[in-house]
Amino acid sequence: METKETKVKKEKVPRQNMPEQDPKKRIRNFEEVPLGYSEKTAIIEAKRCIQCKNPGCVRGCPVDVKIPEFIQQIAEGRFIEAALKLKETNGLPAVCGRVCPQEDQCEKECILGKKGEPVAIGRLERFAADYERNSGKISIPPAVKPNGKKVAVAGAGPSGLTIAGDLVKLGYDVTIYEALHKAGGVLVYGIPEFRLPKAIVEAEVEYLRKLGVKIETNFVIGRTKTIDELFADGFDAVFIGVGAGAPVFMNIPGENLGDIYSANEYLTRSNLMKAYLFPEYDTPIVRGKKVAVVGGGNVAMDSVRTALRLGAERAMIIYRRTGVEMPARQEEVHHAKEEGVEFLMLTNPLEYIGNSLGRVIGMKCIRMELGEPDASGRRSPVPIKGSEFVMDVDTVVVAVGTMANPIIPATTPNLHTNKWGYISTHDASGLTSRKGIYAGGDIVTGSATVILAMGAGRKAANAIHEYLSGK
Amino acid sequence: MNKIIEKASLSENIVKMVLESPVIAKKRKAGQFIILKINEKGERIPLTIVDSDVQKGTITIIFQIVGKTTAQLAALNVGDSLQDLQGPLGHPTEIAHYGRVVCIGGGVGVGVVYPVIVALKKAGNEVISIIGSRTKASLILEKEIRENSDRLIVTTDDGSYGIHGFVSSVFEQEVLDKGEHVDRVFTIGPVPMMVAVCKITKLHRIKTIVSLNSIMVDATGMCGACRVNVAGKTKFTCVDGPEFDGHDVDFDLLSDRLRMYCDMEREAYEKHKCGCDGN
Numbered sequence: 001m002e003t004k005e006t007k008v009k010k011e012k013v014p015r016q017n018m019p020e021q022d023p024k025k026r027i028r029n030f031e032e033v034p035l036g037y038s039e040k041t042a043i044i045e046a047k048r049c050i051q052c053k054n055p056g057c058v059r060g061c062p063v064d065v066k067i068p069e070f071i072q073q074i075a076e077g078r079f080i081e082a083a084l085k086l087k088e089t090n091g092l093p094a095v096c097g098r099v100c101p102q103e104d105q106c107e108k109e110c111i112l113g114k115k116g117e118p119v120a121i122g123r124l125e126r127f128a129a130d131y132e133r134n135s136g137k138i139s140i141p142p143a144v145k146p147n148g149k150k151v152a153v154a155g156a157g158p159s160g161l162t163i164a165g166d167l168v169k170l171g172y173d174v175t176i177y178e179a180l181h182k183a184g185g186v187l188v189y190g191i192p193e194f195r196l197p198k199a200i201v202e203a204e205v206e207y208l209r210k211l212g213v214k215i216e217t218n219f220v221i222g223r224t225k226t227i228d229e230l231f232a233d234g235f236d237a238v239f240i241g242v243g244a245g246a247p248v249f250m251n252i253p254g255e256n257l258g259d260i261y262s263a264n265e266y267l268t269r270s271n272l273m274k275a276y277l278f279p280e281y282d283t284p285i286v287r288g289k290k291v292a293v294v295g296g297g298n299v300a301m302d303s304v305r306t307a308l309r310l311g312a313e314r315a316m317i318i319y320r321r322t323g324v325e326m327p328a329r330q331e332e333v334h335h336a337k338e339e340g341v342e343f344l345m346l347t348n349p350l351e352y353i354g355n356s357l358g359r360v361i362g363m364k365c366i367r368m369e370l371g372e373p374d375a376s377g378r379r380s381p382v383p384i385k386g387s388e389f390v391m392d393v394d395t396v397v398v399a400v401g402t403m404a405n406p407i408i409p410a411t412t413p414n415l416h417t418n419k420w421g422y423i424s425t426h427d428a429s430g431l432t433s434r435k436g437i438y439a440g441g442d443i444v445t446g447s448a449t450v451i452l453a454m455g456a457g458r459k460a461a462n463a464i465h466e467y468l469s470g471k
Numbered sequence: 472m473n474k475i476i477e478k479a480s481l482s483e484n485i486v487k488m489v490l491e492s493p494v495i496a497k498k499r500k501a502g503q504f505i506i507l508k509i510n511e512k513g514e515r516i517p518l519t520i521v522d523s524d525v526q527k528g529t530i531t532i533i534f535q536i537v538g539k540t541t542a543q544l545a546a547l548n549v550g551d552s553l554q555d556l557q558g559p560l561g562h563p564t565e566i567a568h569y570g571r572v573v574c575i576g577g578g579v580g581v582g583v584v585y586p587v588i589v590a591l592k593k594a595g596n597e598v599i600s601i602i603g604s605r606t607k608a609s610l611i612l613e614k615e616i617r618e619n620s621d622r623l624i625v626t627t628d629d630g631s632y633g634i635h636g637f638v639s640s641v642f643e644q645e646v647l648d649k650g651e652h653v654d655r656v657f658t659i660g661p662v663p664m665m666v667a668v669c670k671i672t673k674l675h676r677i678k679t680i681v682s683l684n685s686i687m688v689d690a691t692g693m694c695g696a697c698r699v700n701v702a703g704k705t706k707f708t709c710v711d712g713p714e715f716d717g718h719d720v721d722f723d724l725l726s727d728r729l730r731m732y733c734d735m736e737r738e739a740y741e742k743h744k745c746g747c748d749g750n
Contacts, residue, residue, distance in 0.1 A: 179691045181508055181515075181555040189689075218506075218557035220691055224494055245693040249705060256698055256705060256724055258731040265694035273514060273688070279742055282514035282540060283688075284735035358727025405692050407710065 015117035016045040023338040027308045030193040030276055033335060042127040046075035049119045056109030057121060062455030065090050067106060067121055074124055083132035086125060091165035091208060094200045095187060097126025100451045101329050133203050140210045147171035149468050152235040154221040157185020158450045159241035159441030162457030164213040170465055177219040185243055189272040192302050222407035237436045237464045240408060240423060241457060244442035248401040254352030258359040259286050263299045263399035270306050287311045288395025292363060294318045294349055295399030296326035303397040304341050315341050320348040320368050320381040364390050402447050422446055429463030430456060438464055473553040476529055481611040484536040485579055486545045493528030495558045501590035502564030502714055506690045508555035509543055516540050517687045519583040520559060533582030538736050539743040560690050561713045566590045570654035571597045573646060575638050575668055577660030578604055581611050583682055584659040592619045601642050607632035639667035653677050662726050669717040681717035683708045683725060700724050
């Protein structure tokens with residue numbers, strides 16, 4: 001147990017800040033905003049960790065990263081070893097260190113956070129993973145003896161990549177089938193370059209390939225082959241990790257006008273297709289001057305900050321509740337504000353107005369106020385009568401959520417789904433209504449976080465291993 | 472993977488390619504399409520699967536050179552490979568024994584209607600095919616369609632071959648005005664052509680299926696770029712279609728959305744033609 005004395009002593013060193021690109025400069029480029037710790041800063045920060053014997057931080061991590069151990073290694077300057085320690089339980093540390101909401105997970109449980117600021121676990125994780133990658137000395141664990149069993153994974157997003165990494169280390173012959181032309185799921189099409197450089201995702205996917213995971217891109221499960229055809233091909237188990245990738249629209253008048261995008265389309269064009277580099281890259285994207293992004297989650301923040309970088313003069317968040325209820329990470333909201341994003345709170349679109357060419361030129365909104373708390377305790381926004389107004393916009397991005405894509409349930413007999421179309425599972429192991437078929441991540445829970453999807457992949461890996469070991 | 476096995480020029484700006492893709496060849500059905508991407512910097516474009524050969528493991532596509540990507544594609548040669556080929560996508564055409572069906576194709580849409588004709592004929596329908604093009608030189612697949620139809624009517628806009636006129640009016644004159652009963656119509660081609668056909672068939676209360684050519688990005692239902700309005704509801708062409716009941720489609724919206732990137736498409740094509748995009 002740590003004594004009160006040591007606590008006081010450690011508190012003297014403040015949590016180390018991470019340098020960032022200047023907001024004025026960064027809104028003109030797509031380069032990463034936070035620049036990462038230097039070796040010196042990483043060591044100072046790592047030394048703040050008091051090495052609890054019963055660490056809360058590990059309990060707060062959905063994939064049980066050995067946090068005190070890897071931080072100790074950083075504190076001692078053994079950076080490569082720290083990276084290897086991370087990879088024992090986390091196949092994507094450079095990603096998680098960047099996009100996990102640590103404030104709700106590992107760092108929330110850090111004992112230093114009770115009285116001061118928690119150890120910057122995410123920044124240290126990122127540092128170690130980046131150090132290893134930049135060193136060019138990425139080591140691959142020795143190949144495992146094949147156990148002769150084959151597992152197919154539908155979807156190369158965070159849950160699929162995690163389960164594939166876990167199972168290949170247990171000797172399974174694992175093939176990931178990915179619909180798009182690049183692996184990574186939301187990491188490549190959704191999260192922008194300025195938050196998660198695509199080269200990092202590529203490096204982490206490459207690492208999995210070196211571990212022996214096979215990745216077949218351009219392969220749409222349910223269309224190119226169905227799950228039952230995979231079993232006929234000799235697979236012993238299938239994991240479905242296809243996410244909740246279908247966009248939700250509000251079904252209000254004018255929503256299909258030109259220049260109105262789903263956030264998925266806007267971000268896919270920009271991130272996956274690199275439309276921000278048009279015409280060097282072939283995919284076009286509308287570079288609006290007055291861009292309204294509807295929604296208050298991380299996807300809305302990613303979209304509005306993308307709009308700025310594409311040259312918007314006004315980049316606006318339109319959100320029907322207030323800043324307090326906004327589901328986006330505080331850090332992202334802070335970044336967006338620094339960059340000049342306008343926040344129109346308690347505002348909801350009613351209708352889009354188009355010109356004779358069918359392009360959007362305005363949006364009719366209504367002001368809202370917060371009413372009584374609903375059953376879930378959240379205060380529902382209620383429209384204020386007579387407060388309608390029209391705003392000039394030339395581009396709109398709808399970021400009000402996503403839902404399950406129906407292709408797999410529609411082509412897999414007896415695979416049960418709930419009323420929203422998400423795949424039903426028996427328990428946390430991810431077993432579906434069909435023997436040998438497991439599911440995890442957003443296709444089960446609805447839109448959540450990268451790390452929760454990875455945690456679901458980890459649990460399903462254990463369950464599949466148990467199932468196939470007894471077979 | 473994705474190797475070009477055969478390439479043929481069907482008309483001045485329409486090209487046929489046979490691509491190696493055993494998995495897609497085995498799986499595909501009439502009405503389905505693929506997405507292809509030529510190289511790392513390329514865009515994803517949808518093209519209908521016109522034919523396939525399961526034994527050889529190949530699929531056939533037919534495309535018109537209309538912009539940068541199709542021009543680049545046309546410039547590739549036998550032995551070259553495409554970086555990405557995804558499919559088969561979309562719902563297959565609903566093939567059944569309808570009785571007498573009329574299949575109407577225009578321009579490069581003739582290539583798209585061809586597999587539907589083949590499948591309908593195989594299902595025992597009496598197939599009347601009406602295909603049209605601007606001039607004789609731009610007409611494609613005449614022989615193949617004749618072989619798979621009970622009757623073929625060819626039209627050209629300039630009268631250089633077949634009947635002088637548009638497929639829609641020729642359909643009216645040559646089939647409906649002669650009192651022939653039609654159980655179902657399939658029509659694929661430029662939007663104005665599909666609009667004209669649907670207007671006629673609506674009057675005659677003949678169910679008419681159209682295949683829509685909306686702008687697509689992923690084509691697996693994740694973005695809604697291809698959204699259309701059908702019977703007052705928003706549908707995604709890539710997963711709900713590409714075929715819909717033509718009498719329910721909001722074609723004005725489709726045309727507007729198809730024009731969204733005109734300027735940028737022109738910019739990319741001009742740069743490509745002058746060779747200053749480095750490709």
